Amino acid sequence: MSHRTYDPITPHAVAFIGLGVMGHAMAGHLARAGHRVTVYNRTASKAEAWVQAYRGTAAATPAEAAHGADIVFACVGNDDDLRSVTLGEGGAFASMKSGAIFVDHTTASANVARELNALATERGFAFIDAPVSGGNVGAINGALTVMCGGDAAAFEKMKPVAMAFSKAVTRLGDSGAGQLAKMVNQICIAGLVQGLAEAIAFGQKAGLDMEAVLAVIGKGAAQSxxxxxxxxTMLQDKFDFGFAVDWMRKDLGLCLDEARRNGAQLPVTALVDQFYADVQAMDGGRWDTSSLLRRLT
Structure with a gap:
């Protein structure tokens, strides 16, 4: 855990649902910032381990965690997981109080964000879709970038609380805009990583000292x-860390589904998605996304 400092803020009663590689650290920052945190995780032992590390309280269900909370944060796997913790048996939406805010950090579809926003509004509380960029290192260091969609007033209330684990929390539009912005982020990354992989493989075939080459071109327009x-790490053939190929394929699937709906053309993204399928076939599903290089060497 990083030793970052936190801006003074009125303590809130908050809940955090989902204590995976991201959520565990994010919830920890909320506790360190002085908020009263109740956590829920499908595997109860993870919630108990979090309580041992940060104090706070573990709940038996999402509904129990959300009861009485001013803000409920969630970071789970996909659309189905999100529906389960909000609308399923013992789901958070059943117990959220009027005026509360549900903040979803899952990378999910814009459709599920709009669906849950409509249900939340009917029940008298707010829903903010708020996917993040920065990976587990960003979560640990409290330096995530958060892309938000939803009601402006609710966003302004949740922003200072979310800054406990973020370097930037930005509203980009109405419900679904956060998820759409995250798709833009992943589209940018997919093509860029493939380009970097091709460049490294080309340079190696050409007999260049690629460590020296990257040091030089990294000072110019190719820098990223x-x-x-x-x-x-690509030059060292190290890929056992970082953002997993399996997760990237899930995210690119969301991008391609949305493009089919809105008419956007994503030829490079579709191609790189298939390259990631090749990496999965090499038993690289848990490798970092930079493992596209393995296809070329």
Whole structure:
């Protein structure tokens, strides 16, 4: 856990649903910032471990965690998981109080965001779709970028609380806009990582010292976060860390589904998605997304 400092803020009663590689650290930052945190995780032992690390309270169901909370945060796997923790048996929506805010950090579809926003509004509370970028390192360091969609007033209330684990929390439009922005993010990354993989493979075939080459071109127009942070590990053939190929394929599936609905053309994204399928076939589903290089060497 990083030793970041937190801006003074009125403590809130908050809940956090989903204590995976992201949620565990995010909930921890909320506790360290002084909020009263109740957590829920499908595997109860993870919730108990979190309580041992941060104090707070573990709940037996999402509804129990959400009861009385001002803000309920969630970070689960996909649309179905999100529906389960909100609308399923013992779901959070059954117990949320009027005026509360549900903030969903899952990377999910824009459709499920709009669906849950409509149900929340009917029941007298708010729903903000708020997918994040920055990965588990960003979560641990409290430096995530959060892309939000939903009601402006509710966003302004949740923003200072979410800043406990973020470097930027930005509203990009109405319900679903956060998820659509995350899709834009993943589309950018997919093509960029494939380009970086091709460049490294080409340079190696050409007999260049690619460590020196990346150091040089990284000071010019080719520079990117991926080059700075993944270029060196790609040269070392290290991929047992980072954002998993399986997760990227889930995200790119969301992008391609949305493109079919809105008419956008994503030829490079569709191609890179199939390249990631090749990596999965190499038993690389848990490798970092930079493992596209393995297809080329």
């Amino acid at each position: 976060w991926q080059m700075d942070n993944r270029g060196p």
